[in-house]
Amino acid sequence: MGNSPKLRFAIDTGGTFTDIVVLDEDTGAFYLEKSPSTPENTLIGILNVIEKAKLDLPSVESFFVHGSTTAMNCLLERKGARTAYVTTRGFRDVPEIARYDRPELYNIKYKRTPPPVPRDLAFEVTERLDYKGDVLTGLDEDDVKKIAAILKKKDIEAVAVCFLHAFKNPAHEKKTKEILLEECPGISVSISSDIVKEHREYERSITTILDAYLKSTIQAWIRNLESELASRKFAGRLIITKSDGGGMTGDLAVENPIHTLLSGPSGGVTGGLFLANHLEHKNLVTLDMGGTSCDICVIKDGLATVKREARIDEWRLLLSTMNISTIGAGGGSIAWLDRAGALQVGPQSAGASPGPMCYPDGGAKPTVTDAALSIGYIDPDNFLGGDIPLNLARARAGIEAQIATPLAMDLPTAARGVLRLAVSNMAEAIRATTIHDGEDVRDFELLCYGGAGPLLAAYLLDDLEMQSAIVPIAPANFSAWGMLTIDIRHNFSQTIAESLDGLDLGDIEAKFAALIKQGEETLAAEGVAAKDRTILRTLDMRYADQEHTVDVAVDFAIAIEEGGSDKIYEAFTTRYKQVWGYALEGQSATIVNLRVVAMGKVPKPKLKTLESGTGEPxxxxKGNRTAFSLLDGRAEDHRVYERARLRAADVVKGPAIVEEPTSVTIIPEGFRSEVDPVGNLIIKKFAS
Structure with missing residues (x-):
């Protein structure tokens, strides 16, 4: 790679592969590699891919951005710390009671997912604040000390503290944390007032509990990574991607591990946002089809929706996240027959180990990759640039024995059925996502990435009747590339729940000022220069007596100068109409939460322009290969092109296959792909 001091790099640890992208900040040139993930110890996979990329770590003086599923895996596998819960007397059952809704309303045998802390580890403390944060009953410190003694006997590793109305006054929580740390050396303590200063008692308690539950795992992950980097004389900064698409330092990730819960999928969406705002593709549906799953997100007018709540299993969290939907459809998704004999694909995955049947030490069940290999879409000698030779005969035997023979069909038809079902599953997920957002999918372009995304991009385009499909440069490593475009981002909020009628805007401005100060101090601590900081302010508002809110962007200086509350009400009415299609004009409105987003701008990668071609590729x-069409089932002679040798404006007409070391793009008959100035493939259907 050379010893350029202007390098930065990103690593995305997925369920199947660990990807690295190394970027030259001056030229925009980048280098990428891919290595199998190591679920038993993700650090091994990270070090393997760094070594494979021959990256000279001492030469990297910029930063290393890392996204991982470590937190999510810890939670799903229930491998977090032994955690206790401490709350206001009378409220220990809030996590047990949860919310009234349930996913299987008519299932009389349905059992709710239990809270992450069992009831016998939930403790109560005598203390009480009113809804304004005023003290009704002082904190009984002896109660806290008695609980501390029990925690030591039970070998508790982490404690979550969530008191009623602590978002208004954190004094009791802070004192409780102080006592617990004194009485139980080595224990970690998470308090709700440090994590989320908002109402909704159940969501606040679950968010705090999960933060405590994850803390030791995330601390070990970050500190071990930092130690390995230091031993290799890495001189730059480590940035961890957050659930909301921003980044934070390793120290803050250790302090607030809950924000890494959806760290992994956000990189690709961030890359999609970058392309949306630099290449005039403003309306995108991003589709990240990797080895294990498929992540979908909608970008409208160059913006992705950030949700204020997240759901993990059946738990609701007060956590800002990208609005990403996930289904079990990846290259490693297993094809199987249910008890009725119907073909299914996923959600189970062969993962990195054992992997698809065609792998050298592959599994015993056929996958999407085996199906694609069986009908000619993948060159068995060029998978991952030849690093993993694929066994075509074993893949075909698996499809034949487990799918084709039981369904009384030939092998190509069975393999096509596996791929068509994967396309159908993803198309339905995209429709559900766009319809939920009130959008018509036909008004969007499809951005397909991940190792398996380009394989089925054209077929998804056909199924969904979308404008075009875009296959970005380095699609298999696009999530890692997208991480190089993130900004430092921190969210701060405060519940006030005050009517807009007669509201003291000066008081609101003072509360905003306090949140902004927090944001400025956090960015300064992370080394973000004042000139690179941006502060965004929004309000969560609703009509009186409603439960849920809409976010409203308001310039307070203008609002105070040009009409005060009336200006805010006008902005709320406009936003409400955008979300719901109507407004209850004239009805009283309430400001529920104040929100501040503190952002530190990071220099963005330069997009390297390709040499212009003649249009003829x-x-x-490279040659020709016979492959079967998913549209009509015919075996067709496909021209095979090497993507690295395509030039801007070159047009590839189907049937064709565009190969690169880590991915394959299929261009069916009736479709064409044009290379844009920076190397993206733009796939469109021929006008009939």
């Missing part, structure tokens, strides 16, 4: 032609 003959120089990139």
């Amino acid at each position: 003959d120089e990139a032609l």
